Amino acid sequence: MKTxxxxxxxxxxxxxxxxxxxxxxxxxxxxxxxxxxxxTNDLLVWNNKYYSIGVGHKEFTADKFTDEDxxxxxxxxxxxxxxxxxxxxxxxxxxxxxxxxxxxRQKEEFxxxxxxxxxxxxxxxxxxxxxxxxxxxxxxxGFAAIAERLGEFKGTTMLCDIGNGTMNLLKISDRKPDMxxxxxxxxxxxxxxxxxxxxxxxxxxxxxxxxIITEVLKKGTADIDGEYLNTxxxxxxxxxxxxxxxxxxxxxxxxxxxLYVVGGGGCLIRHFGEYDKDRVFINSDICxxxxxxxxxxYTKLSKxxxxx
Amino acid sequence: xIKNLKLRLNLDVEAEKRVYDYLQNSERSISxxxxxxxxxxxxxxxxxxxxxxxxxxxxxxxxxxxxxLTPLLNLLTLTQPVAQPQQAVPVSEKKDxxxxxxxxxxxxxx
Numbered sequence: 001m002k003t004x005x006x007x008x009x010x011x012x013x014x015x016x017x018x019x020x021x022x023x024x025x026x027x028x029x030x031x032x033x034x035x036x037x038x039x040t041n042d043l044l045v046w047n048n049k050y051y052s053i054g055v056g057h058k059e060f061t062a063d064k065f066t067d068e069d070x071x072x073x074x075x076x077x078x079x080x081x082x083x084x085x086x087x088x089x090x091x092x093x094x095x096x097x098x099x100x101x102x103x104x105r106q107k108e109e110f111x112x113x114x115x116x117x118x119x120x121x122x123x124x125x126x127x128x129x130x131x132x133x134x135x136x137x138x139x140x141x142g143f144a145a146i147a148e149r150l151g152e153f154k155g156t157t158m159l160c161d162i163g164n165g166t167m168n169l170l171k172i173s174d175r176k177p178d179m180x181x182x183x184x185x186x187x188x189x190x191x192x193x194x195x196x197x198x199x200x201x202x203x204x205x206x207x208x209x210x211x212i213i214t215e216v217l218k219k220g221t222a223d224i225d226g227e228y229l230n231t232x233x234x235x236x237x238x239x240x241x242x243x244x245x246x247x248x249x250x251x252x253x254x255x256x257x258x259l260y261v262v263g264g265g266g267c268l269i270r271h272f273g274e275y276d277k278d279r280v281f282i283n284s285d286i287c288x289x290x291x292x293x294x295x296x297x298y299t300k301l302s303k304x305x306x307x308x
Numbered sequence: 309x310i311k312n313l314k315l316r317l318n319l320d321v322e323a324e325k326r327v328y329d330y331l332q333n334s335e336r337s338i339s340x341x342x343x344x345x346x347x348x349x350x351x352x353x354x355x356x357x358x359x360x361x362x363x364x365x366x367x368x369x370x371x372x373x374x375x376x377l378t379p380l381l382n383l384l385t386l387t388q389p390v391a392q393p394q395q396a397v398p399v400s401e402k403k404d405x406x407x408x409x410x411x412x413x414x415x416x417x418x
Contacts, residue, residue, distance in 0.1 A: 084353075085353055085357065086350065086353060086354070103418045104418050107418065139415065139418075140415075140418060143414070147411050150407040150408075150410060150411050151404050151406070151407030175406070175407050175410055176410050176414075177410070177411075177414040179414065179417055219320070296411070296415065299408060299411070299412070300412065300415070303412075
């Protein structure tokens with residue numbers, strides 16, 4: 001969260017798997033109910049409804065604003081950031097993002113979605129919040145994660161942002177992003193999980209719990225039967241090889257350019273990919289994109305004296 | 309009233325391991341050390357907010373005073389033109405501003 005004039009800029013990365021802010025990360029699951037559920041820590045109350053936040057993951061959808069889930073998750077993300085500084089009443093500027101090639105088409109609709117209520121009163125984790133959403137802006141995912149360090153990108157680099165549902169590619173030549181070389185592919189950790197699960201079912205007739213797959217994808221190993229672990233690793237390696245093949249399809253040449261990987265899917269390349277460690281950099285900060293949104297918004301607004 | 313809280317720390321995560329090592333090496337009990345640390349952090353945040361508000365007020369006062377002085381300064385410049393020494397901009401700053409321009413140009417294309 002950044003402060004400019006009398007408002008707070010809050011970067012929010014609305015992922016398919018997790019919501020990220022500059023300092024927090026929580027799963028995208030939301031369960032709504034008309035009565036207060038027992039034993040819920042992350043409870044958000046708004047409009048006389050109760051929402052359990054972070055329970056499971058949201059289903060993959062191409063548009064993030066077809067239901068109210070991402071709006072509720074946005075409020076929870078704002079509350080989490082404000083709570084770090086014990087603020088409950090303030091003006092908020094939301095800095096959000098969309099996959100690279102979807103920004104132009106969906107930007108206005110996403111902004112409208114986030115600005116659907118200017119003033120919002122809600123309760124999160126038993127604390128009342130009163131916020132005024134004064135404006136919002138939508139930036140390209142992936143690029144945001146490196147925006148602050150763009151000056152360091154000498155030569156040619158392929159930026160690859162692997163999220164849960166999409167993979168965004170952008171070529172950067174001598175510190176300049178190349179508009180003609182940016183792509184969004186529906187490749188991500190979620191699809192890898194599905195591929196692993198399918199392989200397990202085919203080879204061992206076993207339905208694997210998602211938490212085990214996630215653990216192996218994140219850490220490269222887990223405390224399970226060796227044969228099962230080998231099957232998961234083999235499937236993850238095959239999927240990662242597919243990601244690298246897709247990169248080459250979009251003109252990534254490891255001998256001519258560096259590769260900079262951001263997003264939660266970086267763990268796939270790290271654990272299951274074959275790559276030259278001197279020419280591939282994996283940024284494991286899952287909040288990098290949200291931090292980037294804040295940096296971009298702050299820079300843009302500061303140029304204008306902070307006027308919204 | 310006494311409430312119990314369970315703290316789960318994953319030692320494979322650097323930030324959580326740091327907390328674990330700190331609490332383990334503390335001379336106080338874990339509860340007392342956690343209470344002291346969190347309260348100090350909260351006090352620090354409060355202090356920082358107070359300082360920021362104070363700095364905002366100081367900056368605003370200086371800006372207002374400068375605005376009031378502007379006509380007088382303009383008059384002095386007309387009667388006694390003074391050559392302004394050109395400020396040297398460090399090379400890295402020049403590079404950063406070029407990168408910032410590249411960033412804003414790229415964003416404008418969306």
